[in-house]
Amino acid sequence: MKYLDEYRDEALAQKVVAEIRRIVTRPWVLMEVCGGQTHTIVKYGIDHLLPDEVELVHGPGCPVCVTSLEMIDKAHAIAQRPDVIFCSFGDMLRVPGSEADLLVLKSRGADVRVVYSPLDCLKIARTNPGKKVVFFAIGFETTAPSNAMSVWQAHKQGIKNFSVLVSHVLVPPAMESILASPLNRVQGFLGPGHVCTVVGYEEYEPLAARFHVPIVVTGFEPLDLLEGVLMTIRQLEAGTYEVQNQYPRVVKREGNRVARDLVNKVFEVCDRKWRGVGSIPKSGYKLRDEFRDHDAERLFEVKEIDTQESSICMSGLVLQGVKKPHDCPAFGTLCTPLHPLGATMVSAEGACAAYYAYGRHLQCEKKELAPV
């Protein structure tokens, strides 16, 4: 496929790796922000291709992972109501709440449906006027325009039986929280290419300047990621800390103005609790008051739910790049994708789930057993 296949060219990848080897003189720690990038890196073994000096740690950019347990429990409480059709993206279905997951609820009779696009929910609402259609609106800045459009259109078309349970998160406040932490190890970022397709990268420039950290907005194919690493290492070796764009074929500095405008009309910034990390100020979106009739949290008045996370799980430290999945004693033993203990194992894009899916837990066992 055009614009995918050419960015998986093996010979070219070897040259970029060779160039990284040529220019690197000392150890550097880089973080890829987005879960989709983590997935590509682990799938293609990009971290193993890089010279020992370059360490990749994995960022918090998996919205399914960081959706708080309280919010998931709220979603489940709403989905179980007999008057509700609960719609969600497919990757939220198996995420366990305190008691069950959406698939289990469906097997018990709840009307849970997977949609490809949030606009599909409007069709469902129109054809089921006696039901309340609720969409679980999670995601980063990339997904915000789609969710905003569904609310905007429902409002415009007078579709009153459609609402959204909003748990949107924003990338820059999470990066700031990582950089400001005393535990921080990250010296350069591969920025989230598709988030920046929407919002551009102007708001990353103050972060780079304040923390003296290079940020290279990077795509999702193997060559994109390798080139992103090369550009970041070049900056680190030269002592510069600029925001650069490795992904100009889709990302513009100002992002997508039309999309940003509608997102700002529908949503406003709020504090948000991140699973595994805790509350981060101004790190999420909520619906503006004008759209309160489409706000599922208000319409269904679900009470605050008390939840308990696992005490062994290290997902908070993994999300912040302080620990790697295999540093956790529960990884691949007590904690697996079928029985996840925490944020980074619950979605395929979480770092722990990606390590598990591509057999890294087996490699760990080998390492322990081998020499002696």
Next chain:
Amino acid sequence: MCLAIPGKLIEISENPEGVRMGKANFGGIVKQVCLEYTPEVNTGDYVLVHVGFALSKVDEDVAARTYALLEEMKQLDELQEGEMGVEIPAQTLEERNGAP
């Protein structure tokens, strides 16, 4: 979650509610795409699609230039050394489309 893939726009239309829609071809699979955020695109353009929304036009000139720069690396002799095996298996569309 932030997965987005490039598809070729083969049709532009307006749905009964007045929303600008289109059809995009992803290596043989054709899907409905909302074009409200990309008023500038025309049939034949490549668009980057996320959960049924075109978020950006793929800039073919920039893509070609960036790729040419990368290809230049192939020509540099000093880079011939220190190579190691790189395995980059092809990924199917189904895999990429598995989750939004």
